[in-house]
Amino acid sequence: MLRDLVFASLLVIIILALTYLTYSGGLGDLPPRDVRVIASNYLNLTYNQGITWLWAASPEAVTAIVWDYRGLDTLFETVVFYGAILAALTLFRSVSKVPEFVSSAGLSLVVKRVTAIVTLAILAVAASTALHGHLTPGGGFQGGAIASVAPLLLLVVFGKQFFIERRISYSKLLTIRNASLALLGFTSVALLILGFLTGFQAYIFQNQAKTVSTLSYPPYLLDVPLGGSLFFFNLFEFLAVASGFTLVFTILLSRDETLRKELEGEELGY
């Protein structure tokens, strides 16, 4: 009892001390209360049709910042995610090679029918989150994460046999993921390559035309804002994330014996 009391008061004292230090400027100057210059620049320029040499052609400022203004940063984040999934797949590389003959009938009929309906809804929400990422809050990663819930549900409810029968194989998912990541990279340098071929000047990660470089992704599709490269980045990120998560789920939902064998290693160890 006394120990709990001492612990609680210690916690409170530490929090109060840290709050005091932070508030008195111990971690550097506090951010100003008004909108800072860089933020107001982003807000003013993202969809400013009067200044088209600085805009991103997207009404969604967050997506514009993530994939246009600081797109290189996001590309490296995607590479980190790619590496993490790659590491997981490498650890369990022999699991993917074992052909599984699971005679799992899945859960009961009630759950199967409900899951079938809900899976469609999940995929619709995921697609709208990803493909409208340049118009409404959301984006490729979020859409991909939502979409990967659908195969997880199907794996649990219908059993792994369902995937095997429909020929949704490991290598196909891996191909989708690698292709979409390659296309993601290609989208970032497409205008540069076009510039080399046609003799115009262009930048890496260029979206809309700048003052010294007239090449540009289309800002509109018919009369809907397309956001130029943002739409393609969101689309490919969506595919990469959804297939990457699905790969990890299929591996982690393998049979216990297969997984345990992989974790225990061989007789002599690794």
Next chain:
Amino acid sequence: MTTLIEWVLVIAGQFLITIGVLCDLVASIAMLRFPNFYTRLHAATVGSIGGAFLPIIGVALVAAGSDFLGSYRWFLCGASLVIAFIELLLAGAGSHALARATHRARAAPTKPVIVDYLEEDRGKGEV
């Protein structure tokens, strides 16, 4: 101008929301008072159907009767109906899956029990 139909919609919606509050209250008391896992699961489902599905339908009715929302009221109404539909499907299926899995794995005691047809069927080898 508020018409009679809008008044009826709003009042019916508020009535459903009130029933939802009562269901949630009953469910939370029953969660604490019921004797075993299966009866508590029943209480939880009362909370999710009576305490979530019904009030969302009520919200749809209130939105449909709210003139001041303009055209957004149909947006709110439709979204609420879709959410209610999904809630209706998922709450039932979820508690069904939980109860079935628990019974198959014998993870929770069924006592006190009056009749257990699933156990009898399993004794005959039908499940």
